[in-house]
Amino acid sequence: MTALEAFAWMTLLFPLAGTIALALVGRRLPDRGAGYLATGALALSFASAVGALVSLQGLHEEDRQVVAVAWDYANTVGVDAKLSLLVDPLSVFMILVVSGVSTLIHLYSISYMASDRGYVRFFAYLNYFVFSMLLLVLAGNFLVLIIGWAFVGAASYLLISFWFRRDTATRAGIKAFVINVVGDVGLVLGTFFIFKHAGTLDLLATFEKAKTAFEPGDADLTAGCILLLVGACAKSAQVPLHTWLPDAMEGPTPVSALIHAATMVTAGVYLVARMHPLFELAPAAADVGAVIGCLTLLIAGTIAIAVTDLKRVIAYSTMSQIGYMFMAVSAGAYAAGLFHLMTHAFFKALLFMAAGSVIAAMAGEQNLDRMGGFRRAMPFTCGCMLIGGLALAGLPPFSGFFSKDEILLLIGDRGGWYWILYVAGYVGAFLTGIYTFRMIFRAFFGEPVAEARELEQGHLHHAEVPTNPATGEVEDTEVGFPGPEHHIAEREGTMKIAMSVLALLSIVGGFLQIPNVTHVIDHFLEPSFHDSALYAREPSTGLITFGLVLGAVVALSGIAIAYYVWVRKPGLAARVRARLAAIYRLFVNKWYFDELIDVLFVRPSRRFGSFAQQTFERVVVNGVLVGGTTGVVRAGSSAVRAAQTGFLRYYAALVVLGMVVIAFYFLVAA
Amino acid sequence: MDIGWYLAVSALIFTIGAAGVLTRRSPLVILLCLELMLNAANLALIAFARMHANADGQVFAIIVMVVAACEVTIGLGIIVAMHRRRLPIDVDELRELQG
Numbered sequence: 001m002t003a004l005e006a007f008a009w010m011t012l013l014f015p016l017a018g019t020i021a022l023a024l025v026g027r028r029l030p031d032r033g034a035g036y037l038a039t040g041a042l043a044l045s046f047a048s049a050v051g052a053l054v055s056l057q058g059l060h061e062e063d064r065q066v067v068a069v070a071w072d073y074a075n076t077v078g079v080d081a082k083l084s085l086l087v088d089p090l091s092v093f094m095i096l097v098v099s100g101v102s103t104l105i106h107l108y109s110i111s112y113m114a115s116d117r118g119y120v121r122f123f124a125y126l127n128y129f130v131f132s133m134l135l136l137v138l139a140g141n142f143l144v145l146i147i148g149w150a151f152v153g154a155a156s157y158l159l160i161s162f163w164f165r166r167d168t169a170t171r172a173g174i175k176a177f178v179i180n181v182v183g184d185v186g187l188v189l190g191t192f193f194i195f196k197h198a199g200t201l202d203l204l205a206t207f208e209k210a211k212t213a214f215e216p217g218d219a220d221l222t223a224g225c226i227l228l229l230v231g232a233c234a235k236s237a238q239v240p241l242h243t244w245l246p247d248a249m250e251g252p253t254p255v256s257a258l259i260h261a262a263t264m265v266t267a268g269v270y271l272v273a274r275m276h277p278l279f280e281l282a283p284a285a286a287d288v289g290a291v292i293g294c295l296t297l298l299i300a301g302t303i304a305i306a307v308t309d310l311k312r313v314i315a316y317s318t319m320s321q322i323g324y325m326f327m328a329v330s331a332g333a334y335a336a337g338l339f340h341l342m343t344h345a346f347f348k349a350l351l352f353m354a355a356g357s358v359i360a361a362m363a364g365e366q367n368l369d370r371m372g373g374f375r376r377a378m379p380f381t382c383g384c385m386l387i388g389g390l391a392l393a394g395l396p397p398f399s400g401f402f403s404k405d406e407i408l409l410l411i412g413d414r415g416g417w418y419w420i421l422y423v424a425g426y427v428g429a430f431l432t433g434i435y436t437f438r439m440i441f442r443a444f445f446g447e448p449v450a451e452a453r454e455l456e457q458g459h460l461h462h463a464e465v466p467t468n469p470a471t472g473e474v475e476d477t478e479v480g481f482p483g484p485e486h487h488i489a490e491r492e493g494t495m496k497i498a499m500s501v502l503a504l505l506s507i508v509g510g511f512l513q514i515p516n517v518t519h520v521i522d523h524f525l526e527p528s529f530h531d532s533a534l535y536a537r538e539p540s541t542g543l544i545t546f547g548l549v550l551g552a553v554v555a556l557s558g559i560a561i562a563y564y565v566w567v568r569k570p571g572l573a574a575r576v577r578a579r580l581a582a583i584y585r586l587f588v589n590k591w592y593f594d595e596l597i598d599v600l601f602v603r604p605s606r607r608f609g610s611f612a613q614q615t616f617e618r619v620v621v622n623g624v625l626v627g628g629t630t631g632v633v634r635a636g637s638s639a640v641r642a643a644q645t646g647f648l649r650y651y652a653a654l655v656v657l658g659m660v661v662i663a664f665y666f667l668v669a670a
Numbered sequence: 671m672d673i674g675w676y677l678a679v680s681a682l683i684f685t686i687g688a689a690g691v692l693t694r695r696s697p698l699v700i701l702l703c704l705e706l707m708l709n710a711a712n713l714a715l716i717a718f719a720r721m722h723a724n725a726d727g728q729v730f731a732i733i734v735m736v737v738a739a740c741e742v743t744i745g746l747g748i749i750v751a752m753h754r755r756r757l758p759i760d761v762d763e764l765r766e767l768q769g
Contacts, residue, residue: 645765646764646765646766647761647762647765648700648761648762648764648765649691649692649693649695649761649762652691652692653692656688656692
């Protein structure tokens with residue numbers, strides 16, 4: 001085993017060992033010990049990922065795709081199922097982002113979750129979640145990919161419904177799980193379509209075979225790729241399988257940060273980037289992906305302007321940003337999409353951490369209408385939120401500016417109908433500026449609310465009785481729900497460190513790749529995309545300059561509008577809402593996607609279920625099948641029972657009689 | 671000598687054994703009669719082995735003896751256990767397993 005392979009395995013093993021250790025001995029650890037153990041495991045995992053990066057860079061450029069096989073699981077009837085990892089620049093890039101950002105989120109959680117009764121359980125789940133995601137991105141064949149994919153879904157279910165006494169949380173967990181299973185089915189069926197022709201599960205071998213096995217635009221390959229897209233859409237919360245993501249906000253805030261920044265929603269983007277040789281052979285499927293991404297970024301942007309829940313605004317902004325990435329990797333701008341994935345991980349984790357701090361200061365309240373004026377009470381949180389917001393809105397020189405513009409630049413460079421996506425991308429960027437700063441202005445500026453004034457006096461607000469902000473029900477504090485103690489970033493070292501690191505990365509992360517200046521990500525990822533026809537495109541300097549200026553102007557104007565509407569003219573928002581009531585209702589009801597899915601799928605299946613239970617189950621299963629079988633068995637056994645007298649000699653006589661009959665038969669036959 | 675004589679003796683012993691199993695009520699005697707039946711079969715096996723000048727039948731007979739020994743061990747064990755529990759030593763009385 002080479003050093004590179006060893007580092008890749010170690011990256012996986014540390015979080016797994018952390019989970020197992022926490023499950024076995026977690027309760028015996030001292031106060032906060034579980035948090036430090038989990039964070040330490042993740043830090044070691046990140047260190048291994050760095051080691052993998054160093055040893056990968058030591059290899060020759062052509063050799064930077066290494067398959068590490070632990071053992072053959074089953075190697076029969078043409079199925080080559082192995083436990084294998086694919087270590088190449090793409091997977092190393094992903095494990096660096098995933099383990100790095102997750103380590104910081106773990107660090108933040110040490111304090112944030114400190115008063116929760118499910119502290120150990122929380123960190124065991126958290127480590128398991130990161131392990132699943134690392135397994136997903138390191139997978140060397142479709143089998144391991146599917147296993148990691150399903151693990152991520154299971155871990156998200158456990159964490160979203162972490163406060164399992166909360167009705168809304170368990171419902172959200174079930175919703176996320178069911179939609180993810182739809183995606184799992186898509187992924188598995190898509191794999192079948194591809195395996196049927198490629199004849200191997202190994203990723204690299206499949207890509208090699210695909211070149212000869214499929215004509216460009218092959219129907220089976222297109223179907224397979226579209227089914228892979230279904231999987232990617234469910235995991236990455238793309239329209240129309242996105243409805244679980246905003247509901248997932250029921251989980252604790254660090255979980256939201258983890259799902260949005262590092263572990264879950266980026267899986268779909270990764271999948272499309274990983275399968276790029278297939279998508280390039282099935283351009284129709286790739287175009288579907290690009291359109292889905294574009295629709296998602298617009299729809300999510302409009303909803304984010306209307307919703308009033310702090311965490312949900314950030315959730316919809318994630319959806320929108322993932323839409324950009326999805327559009328990018330589907331349109332062949334792989335490095336740009338992954339670059340945005342990285343910068344987004346930094347600033348989105350930061351935004352969620354800052355939001356968690358605000359929510360803690362509000363004692364669990366998440367409604368933006370109830371917030372205001374936290375600027376002076378929480379200067380550090382406010383600063384982090386501003387940095388994250390500026391990066392999200394894409395203001396130069398923050399990281400989001402460079403990555404988002406790179407995506408739009410390369411999409412514009414494709415020409416043709418991609419110009420529609422280009423324009424839509426800038427509309428989305430404009431919306432991003434508005435909703436991000438609407439959130440920041442409403443939470444941190446304006447007249448301080450009572451909680452903010454209390455905090456300015458040095459006292460952190462506590463609710464008398466913890467209630468569910470969604471329903472107003474009194475929370476059951478027996479299991480897992482945070483007690484009256486809250487923790488805000490201003491007072492907790494670990495939270496502060498995690499947020500400072502992310503804030504720094506959000507500022508400087510974009511300098512890795514500036515058009516015409518630096519190309520770090522492009523060069524690093526090149527070996528993974530060496531067979532791509534779309535990879536090394538160089539847009540003209542005119543387009544680059546135009547894009548950068550337009551991006552800056554759009555972001556600035558979005559922020560300016562937010563400032564005008566929510567700071568300068570506080571009553572304006574309500575007036576606009578009244579004038580555009582129909583549109584507002586559409587946005588605030590999330591384009592009625594929940595209702596649509598309810599009518600199309602949930603209610604018919606529920607009706608079918610009740611039919612099956614009341615009619616089919618009672619009449620056919622209970623009446624005919626079960627009743628019939630028992631009747632036959634009962635009648636038969638009562639007949640046989642009569643022969644069982646218990647007399648031994650009687651049985652012996654029957655045996656002798658039978659033998660005599662057989663003997664006579666043969667005698668007569670002879 | 672003709673094979674028929676051997677088979678006649680074998681059939682006779684087998685019939686005596688079978689009649690004993692069917693008529694007697696003491697498990698000890700039934701075991702003895704079972705032994706008779708098995709050994710009648712052994713006699714036939716050995717006779718046939720001699721007729722064909724082949725050792726297979728002899729081997730079979732030895733295996734039957736092994737099985738018979740096992741069977742007797744278990745059967746006697748059961749009878750001793752019954753006796754210790756003061757159960758009736760009568761197969762007609764032991765009929766709990768009726769349907």
